[in-house]
Amino acid sequence: MATRTDFGPPYFRDMLPPVIQKNYGQWKYHERIKPGLLVHVAESGDRLWTVRVGSSRLVSTDWIRDVCDIADRFCDGYLRFTSRHNVEFLVSDEAKVEPLIAYLDAHGYPVGGTGHSVTNIVHTQGWIHCHTPATDASGIVKAVMDELFDYFKEWKLPAYCRVSLACCLNMCGAVHCSDVAILGIHRKPPVINHDIVRARCEIPNVIAACPTGAIRPDPKTKSLIVNEEKCMYCGNCYTMCPGMPLADPVGDGVSIWVGGKVSSARTPPKFSRLVIPYLPNNPPRWPEVTAAVKNIIETWAQHAHKHERMGEWIDRIGWERFFDLTGIEFKVQLIDDFTLAPETYRSTPTFKW
Amino acid sequence: MATRTDFGPPYFRDMLPPVIQKNYGQWKYHERIKPGLLVHVAESGDRLWTVRVGSSRLVSTDWIRDVCDIADRFCDGYLRFTSRHNVEFLVSDEAKVEPLIAYLDAHGYPVGGTGHSVTNIVHTQGWIHCHTPATDASGIVKAVMDELFDYFKEWKLPAYCRVSLACCLNMCGAVHCSDVAILGIHRKPPVINHDIVRARCEIPNVIAACPTGAIRPDPKTKSLIVNEEKCMYCGNCYTMCPGMPLADPVGDGVSIWVGGKVSSARTPPKFSRLVIPYLPNNPPRWPEVTAAVKNIIETWAQHAHKHERMGEWIDRIGWERFFDLTGIEFKVQLIDDFTLAPETYRSTPTFKW
Amino acid sequence: MAEDEKLPPPETPLLDALEQGPWPSFVTEMKRAAAKKEMAKDLLRQLERSYRDRIGHWKHGGIVGVKGYGGGVIGRYSDLPEEFPAVAEFHTLRVNMPSGWFYNTKKLRELCDVWDKHGSGLTNLHGATGDIILLGTQTAELQPCFDDLAEIGFDLGGSGSDMRTPSCCVGPGRCEYACIDTLELLYDLTMTYQDQLHRPMFPYKSKVKISGCPNDCVAAVPRSDIAIIGTWRDRIRLDPAEVANYANAGFDIAGEVVALCPTRCMTWDAASKTLKIDDAECNRCMHCINLMPKALRVGQEKGATILVGGKAPIVHGALLSWVIVPFMKIEPPYTELKELLDKIWEWWDENGKMRERLGELINRLGMRTFLKAVGLPPVPQMVKAPRANPYYFWDPEEVK
Amino acid sequence: MAEDEKLPPPETPLLDALEQGPWPSFVTEMKRAAAKKEMAKDLLRQLERSYRDRIGHWKHGGIVGVKGYGGGVIGRYSDLPEEFPAVAEFHTLRVNMPSGWFYNTKKLRELCDVWDKHGSGLTNLHGATGDIILLGTQTAELQPCFDDLAEIGFDLGGSGSDMRTPSCCVGPGRCEYACIDTLELLYDLTMTYQDQLHRPMFPYKSKVKISGCPNDCVAAVPRSDIAIIGTWRDRIRLDPAEVANYANAGFDIAGEVVALCPTRCMTWDAASKTLKIDDAECNRCMHCINLMPKALRVGQEKGATILVGGKAPIVHGALLSWVIVPFMKIEPPYTELKELLDKIWEWWDENGKMRERLGELINRLGMRTFLKAVGLPPVPQMVKAPRANPYYFWDPEEVK
Numbered sequence A, B: 001m002a003t004r005t006d007f008g009p010p011y012f013r014d015m016l017p018p019v020i021q022k023n024y025g026q027w028k029y030h031e032r033i034k035p036g037l038l039v040h041v042a043e044s045g046d047r048l049w050t051v052r053v054g055s056s057r058l059v060s061t062d063w064i065r066d067v068c069d070i071a072d073r074f075c076d077g078y079l080r081f082t083s084r085h086n087v088e089f090l091v092s093d094e095a096k097v098e099p100l101i102a103y104l105d106a107h108g109y110p111v112g113g114t115g116h117s118v119t120n121i122v123h124t125q126g127w128i129h130c131h132t133p134a135t136d137a138s139g140i141v142k143a144v145m146d147e148l149f150d151y152f153k154e155w156k157l158p159a160y161c162r163v164s165l166a167c168c169l170n171m172c173g174a175v176h177c178s179d180v181a182i183l184g185i186h187r188k189p190p191v192i193n194h195d196i197v198r199a200r201c202e203i204p205n206v207i208a209a210c211p212t213g214a215i216r217p218d219p220k221t222k223s224l225i226v227n228e229e230k231c232m233y234c235g236n237c238y239t240m241c242p243g244m245p246l247a248d249p250v251g252d253g254v255s256i257w258v259g260g261k262v263s264s265a266r267t268p269p270k271f272s273r274l275v276i277p278y279l280p281n282n283p284p285r286w287p288e289v290t291a292a293v294k295n296i297i298e299t300w301a302q303h304a305h306k307h308e309r310m311g312e313w314i315d316r317i318g319w320e321r322f323f324d325l326t327g328i329e330f331k332v333q334l335i336d337d338f339t340l341a342p343e344t345y346r347s348t349p350t351f352k353w
Numbered sequence C, D: 001m002a003e004d005e006k007l008p009p010p011e012t013p014l015l016d017a018l019e020q021g022p023w024p025s026f027v028t029e030m031k032r033a034a035a036k037k038e039m040a041k042d043l044l045r046q047l048e049r050s051y052r053d054r055i056g057h058w059k060h061g062g063i064v065g066v067k068g069y070g071g072g073v074i075g076r077y078s079d080l081p082e083e084f085p086a087v088a089e090f091h092t093l094r095v096n097m098p099s100g101w102f103y104n105t106k107k108l109r110e111l112c113d114v115w116d117k118h119g120s121g122l123t124n125l126h127g128a129t130g131d132i133i134l135l136g137t138q139t140a141e142l143q144p145c146f147d148d149l150a151e152i153g154f155d156l157g158g159s160g161s162d163m164r165t166p167s168c169c170v171g172p173g174r175c176e177y178a179c180i181d182t183l184e185l186l187y188d189l190t191m192t193y194q195d196q197l198h199r200p201m202f203p204y205k206s207k208v209k210i211s212g213c214p215n216d217c218v219a220a221v222p223r224s225d226i227a228i229i230g231t232w233r234d235r236i237r238l239d240p241a242e243v244a245n246y247a248n249a250g251f252d253i254a255g256e257v258v259a260l261c262p263t264r265c266m267t268w269d270a271a272s273k274t275l276k277i278d279d280a281e282c283n284r285c286m287h288c289i290n291l292m293p294k295a296l297r298v299g300q301e302k303g304a305t306i307l308v309g310g311k312a313p314i315v316h317g318a319l320l321s322w323v324i325v326p327f328m329k330i331e332p333p334y335t336e337l338k339e340l341l342d343k344i345w346e347w348w349d350e351n352g353k354m355r356e357r358l359g360e361l362i363n364r365l366g367m368r369t370f371l372k373a374v375g376l377p378p379v380p381q382m383v384k385a386p387r388a389n390p391y392y393f394w395d396p397e398e399v400k
């Protein structure tokens, strides 16, 4: 049979529980009953309870079947996932809410992540499936979420705290606007294996792939040379040519960024900014990374006003005070020297000691 | 006799009135008695009255002798000039203060420019002495100050208002951080006179002088060609070669910039920003320019909070509201497309209608 | 189960440490899959090796895919194929999720069956762009897998230089703030642009994300070339009685709401418990509504703000998307919006260099050029502030 | 007076319009000079012609100057020499003003005599950089004019690629806010760097400006390559009695001071009329001191913040200067400061391209390189915010 194409995704309306079908677009308000539990009330008076559960995102089909069983038992067979990879059980019968939560607690599904909590960490492939990672994704996420678990389960923070992770500069996690971002970085140019280059790579394509024009042909070796000063470790050359691996146990590691936000609530979206330029890859639990993230979040939690996101707090107290309070050393790597650098320099004698 | 060199300026201490000699660095506080009149009180209790007088900056030796006469009569022969080209008469005898002011009023020396006023306009040479001006300096300044005269004489403004003028992009007036800046602009590339170029210009030097690399040699004419797309009308080529005049009665004119500030009081220094891209050169009194400046200042004066500089006011209400209130049309020229342009674009759905 | 005998269960001392702790463990998930699938077993082994070596062991290979599609599959090959033969080829399928990531259990189970049959039994729910990520299978399995997916009504998502799988927030499905029907709009656009989604023909990837209000729950502003954000043009709906209720319940309206209003356009009279909003000065940041959803509601004249140019840092630095249309009504058949999208893509397609995102092209050729090309008038809402530099290059047309 | 007969008084219908109105008229000044000097007469005529033509009539010519100096004179030539022979050559002398623009009338009169003898009789008091501008004379008069200036103790200022005439605010001469002795420091630096001032040998101009406090009354931050701004490191001196006096006099301390404090580090208790400042959070913006000079005074541990890189837009856009030293004690003989200036100029001299200002060089080679070269440690006070992009190019040294 000829394969059909371009038929698109399943129509979402077939995936909506009856209570949503009925009250679609007619929601009036919501309440956050407790961490992980929301109720939305419709103009009609109907109510929809949402129970949010943390997920490892990298899941087996068995796990999917498990959550389907739960949805069948408590939610008439409907559930959804969130933009941060949590599961949301959609309950229309109040009587089933607490039993559901009890069941989830009993079976190790973490209920939480709503409101002023640390919700799931948007992340990427890392060593699981990508070819340019400077670190693993799922492993750090697991270690960090174990450390921050209480902040997922309870409301102990002044405001939202979005933590994201990406395993290389491509930033698939779109970490660039997160309260706390964990970013894998390479720090060494590719090490060229001339035999592989000669044998398996299209020299012109490799040269063309380099965004900074750092690669040029080497007539002598009939291979390539990388101008190390120009290389910003993007890995595009490796994508084109297996003879130019970037990955390096010493060069690779993790950087920490803070103060970004996405929503326009109160203040416009902000970029996250570099505060720790490098931490080593220390699997399986990356203790340096988890400690750094926890320190930043708890320092913020201790000093910020209510509803003040990480970046809003820093804007109020000033970056000099941020480094002060967190005890993080201000390193030269943090000073911008890229294209918009002047915008980040201080042009006033007003600052704090 | 062999000329001596490098002996430097007159030593300032020889120029200080006795009251300053005595209380040098020992000032305790000051009061603004009325527009144009300050009194500074020293730890010793001594008092120094300062009477500030507006000047056209371009003055004859006769005028200098006149103000010297005044200083001899009322100030024991001492006076100073300010960083904005006003004269300051330094009075140590209270009895002489009012007579001095009366004399100044009688003889047409405008007393004022202190505190929340429009003080003198820092400006440049224009058609008086420079070779790259896109407009005149002294003429516009005279016309604008005539129009704003009451704001120099009286305290009718919410805060400082610094108006500056420069007659070309070189911005000798350093207008780039003024509450209101008047900037001469050329809008046409140089018109090449090939005979003059051939006869009197060093082709390579002219080419080298162009910051944007817009000039290349033209073998055919043995002269030069300007890539008009690249030219930003800086006049460097004309500096090197009289065969490439930029000045043009239609192309040249004036642009208006607002919202800059220099001091760090409350908020850090800010750049002025373009709000009217072009007004014609309309000597002798540039009515379009004077009207535009007055409209902006009076709109600000009417809406700003006390102590709120032009730029601070705009930051509070938003630029969309500024255009609204002043009735100035938002033109495409105002949208940045230079190197830091992205920093000026709005990355949030939050704005005012 | 014959498979099982082939290899002993992997030894993974390092990864085992990640089965400790309260957060759900992906290692446990991998082991569950490994119990059934060779691929998953070798994936575990290779990952353990990566944890030892502190580097990844994947490389890029040739393009792989399925009939009639240019994208939707990410080719991946182990760089240690002898050591880990079952993942020598380990390609990912990106499957287009339903709007808002809503599912019924029947569909999800069908999906699991297909993937157990053809792949590793491991998935990401979901990928960072929003797709269902079917994580790893051999080249030979791609077509059969897709055919079975088609049977149950799942199509592929985007990859390569195409329109990527667009996504949207839950919107009207479960949110009172939704100013536009994000779910329906997403489905409509996805269906309208199937060709752009499945057959890479752009200079580079192009991402569309839709949020129902300025809270931007799908992070459209930083992550999409074209962001559609719901908003309103009239006034916030205010229920005085409910406002008083909040106050009576001890909620600090002055401190938590009024004081944090970025435009300072609210006034609170504690005595009479009345809240006033100067709507003309409100910039619709959502803060007050977020804190008092029972008392304050978004306006009634609804539509969207369109922003373009957002992206991650490669190559010139990350960009947030920029306002180009302050307000547009968003109603089926969405003609005005689609005409704009077509014009934008057409201009980008004609002028963009290979691997140049929309935002980078706008920066290279100038916002002015872009606005002219797509026929949008300049308005102050587009900028945070006008230019601070005098480098406007005048068009001879303008100088008369 | 023989001169007078030569030409009739100029006819200047357009310029005459600028003798109307209350503001002092430069045209009147030009006419006064024209009554004595041919040069001034032709200047008036040429200016009237410019007002008619709506363009200037000057051109650049060869370099002109005086013996032993490379700068200090701006050569200027009329492009209509036949029509305006008296200004065919019309060069400007830049004469170094005394610190703080203080004069006694004797010196000023001597200056007038010299200029009436050798030049147009027209001046700018002062130029935008701060010099006394002697506006226009012939080439032949330059040396004699300078010799007579030297006689009365006036030296030339800067022009071309040298250290330009530095300037400073009135400071301790008449301002209680002065945290450093701006006048003395200016004189000392001017004398120390006479060679740099008078003999262009830098890649381009270099400007130094000194303000006694963050009010920056000489606009040093936007206008100088090296800005020295007075500040303090301890606490604001507060006189409670005087604070109360302000309040009693009806001054709105809460509204005009406390509410506008950028760091919100002040608290005002209306009942007890007490003002508290959390000095650790104060950023020394001066606002409160500016409004209550009788009650609040700058601290006692005084010094300066050093900022570099400010300039006008040519070629890459205007720059404000940037903090590189948060605090430095400024006391004679100013050794630490001078060592820093020497290192900065040396680095710029070695690395700067022709016509590249310090700020542009720092941007081209990177702040990191600059700080290393001049031996300054990175501190957060240097930045508004850390980098938002991941493009740090690691030095192999750093990667171990």
Ligand code: SRM
Pocket (backbone or CB within 6 Å): A030, A032, A038, A081, A082, A083, A084, A085, A086, A113, A114, A115, A119, A120, A122, A160, A162, A177, A178, A179, A260, A261, A262, A263, A264, A265, A309, C100, C168, C169, C170, C171, C174, C175, C176, C177, C215, C216, C217, C218, C219, C290, C291
């Ligand atoms: C389910 C989800 C949308 C979806 O389609 O999946 C969602 C749902 C809601 N969001 Fe959100 N947001 C969701 C991702 C986001 C994101 C995107 C992200 O984090 O990547 C943002 C931007 C975050 C940022 O600014 O960095 C986001 C910023 C908000 C905000 C603004 C918070 C702020 O003050 O900055 C609100 C308003 C509020 O919380 O009152 C909000 C409000 C809400 C409400 C209350 C809307 C409503 O009335 O239903 C929903 C419950 C919030 C809660 O978690 O307590 N939602 N929300 C997403 C859940 C993610 C998760 O699993 O944790």
Ligand code: SRM
Pocket (backbone or CB within 6 Å): B030, B032, B038, B081, B082, B083, B084, B085, B086, B113, B114, B115, B119, B120, B122, B160, B162, B177, B178, B179, B260, B261, B262, B263, B264, B265, B309, D100, D168, D169, D170, D171, D174, D175, D176, D177, D215, D216, D217, D218, D219, D290, D291
């Ligand atoms: C005389 C002069 C310094 C000099 O060495 O010549 C001077 C003198 C004083 N300035 Fe200034 N400033 C002088 C140029 C400046 C400049 C530079 C400029 O305008 O180019 C600035 C920066 C302006 C800007 O921010 O754009 C300046 C920003 C200030 C401020 C900050 C005002 C603000 O709120 O932003 C103060 C504080 C105040 O006014 O209370 C100040 C305060 C003062 C005080 C009160 C200082 C004192 O205690 O004596 C002096 C009298 C102020 C007045 O005019 O009422 N001075 N002052 C300059 C007079 C210029 C003129 O003729 O009008």
Ligand code: SRM
Pocket (backbone or CB within 6 Å): A123, A124, A125, A129, A130, A131, A170, A171, A172, A173, A174, A239, C074, C076, C092, C094, C124, C126, C127, C128, C129, C130, C131, C132, C133, C157, C165, C205, C207, C222, C223, C224, C310, C311, C312, C313, C314, C315, C357
């Ligand atoms: C699977 C996913 C990460 C994940 O674990 O979720 C992913 C994985 C890859 N991304 Fe991504 N990106 C994914 C979402 C993103 C996002 C987030 C988003 O879409 O909202 C971004 C940032 C937003 C953006 O596009 O700007 C993103 C920015 C990139 C970039 C940088 C693009 C740029 O212009 O800066 C690259 C580099 C490239 O395109 O060559 C990239 C390239 C890649 C490649 C194809 C690596 C490569 O160059 O071949 C990765 C394949 C990994 C693998 O082997 O499976 N990926 N990538 C996400 C897609 C899943 C899905 O379809 O749902």
Ligand code: SRM
Pocket (backbone or CB within 6 Å): B123, B124, B125, B129, B130, B131, B170, B171, B172, B173, B174, B239, D074, D076, D092, D094, D124, D126, D127, D128, D129, D130, D131, D132, D133, D157, D165, D205, D207, D222, D223, D224, D310, D311, D312, D313, D314, D315, D357
């Ligand atoms: C006379 C003066 C304007 C005035 O009427 O006061 C002036 C006049 C000229 N300036 Fe200027 N500049 C004057 C202060 C400034 C200032 C203000 C300041 O120094 O605080 C600036 C902005 C600050 C700065 O330097 O960045 C300034 C920025 C320029 C520039 C642009 C420099 C840049 O890097 O952007 C040029 C172009 C150049 O150097 O070729 C320039 C060039 C010129 C030239 C020499 C034109 C040329 O290229 O040959 C002008 C000679 C006019 C003439 O024929 O007399 N002038 N120039 C000022 C010097 C008087 C004095 O010494 O006191």
Ligand code: SF4
Pocket (backbone or CB within 6 Å): A124, A125, A126, A130, A131, A132, A133, A134, A166, A167, A168, A169, A170, A171, A172, A173
């Ligand atoms: S962030 Fe980099 S390494 Fe990680 S998945 Fe994306 S492209 Fe691969």
Ligand code: SF4
Pocket (backbone or CB within 6 Å): A189, A190, A209, A210, A211, A212, A213, A214, A215, A226, A230, A231, A232, A233, A234, A235, A236, A237, A238, A246
């Ligand atoms: S890693 Fe990127 S920048 Fe470095 S050489 Fe390869 S392609 Fe070029």
Ligand code: SF4
Pocket (backbone or CB within 6 Å): B124, B125, B126, B130, B131, B132, B133, B134, B166, B167, B168, B169, B170, B171, B172, B173
């Ligand atoms: S601003 Fe331009 S035209 Fe005016 S004096 Fe300076 S260089 Fe000359």
Ligand code: SF4
Pocket (backbone or CB within 6 Å): B189, B190, B209, B210, B211, B212, B213, B214, B215, B226, B230, B231, B232, B233, B234, B235, B236, B237, B238, B246
């Ligand atoms: S005016 Fe300036 S930019 Fe234009 S050609 Fe001449 S030197 Fe080049």
Ligand code: SF4
Pocket (backbone or CB within 6 Å): C169, C170, C171, C175, C176, C177, C178, C179, C211, C212, C213, C214, C215, C216, C217, C218
């Ligand atoms: S973006 Fe707005 S409409 Fe959409 S889910 Fe979030 S809050 Fe609701």
Ligand code: SF4
Pocket (backbone or CB within 6 Å): A266, C260, C261, C262, C263, C264, C265, C266, C277, C281, C282, C283, C284, C285, C286, C287, C288, C289
């Ligand atoms: S939406 Fe934001 S700006 Fe508007 S009133 Fe509420 S808080 Fe203020």
Ligand code: SF4
Pocket (backbone or CB within 6 Å): D169, D170, D171, D175, D176, D177, D178, D179, D211, D212, D213, D214, D215, D216, D217, D218
């Ligand atoms: S800068 Fe400060 S010290 Fe100098 S005059 Fe201005 S206010 Fe006084």
Ligand code: SF4
Pocket (backbone or CB within 6 Å): B266, D260, D261, D262, D263, D264, D265, D266, D277, D281, D282, D283, D284, D285, D286, D287, D288, D289
């Ligand atoms: S100096 Fe400025 S920051 Fe410090 S207390 Fe006064 S107003 Fe506040």
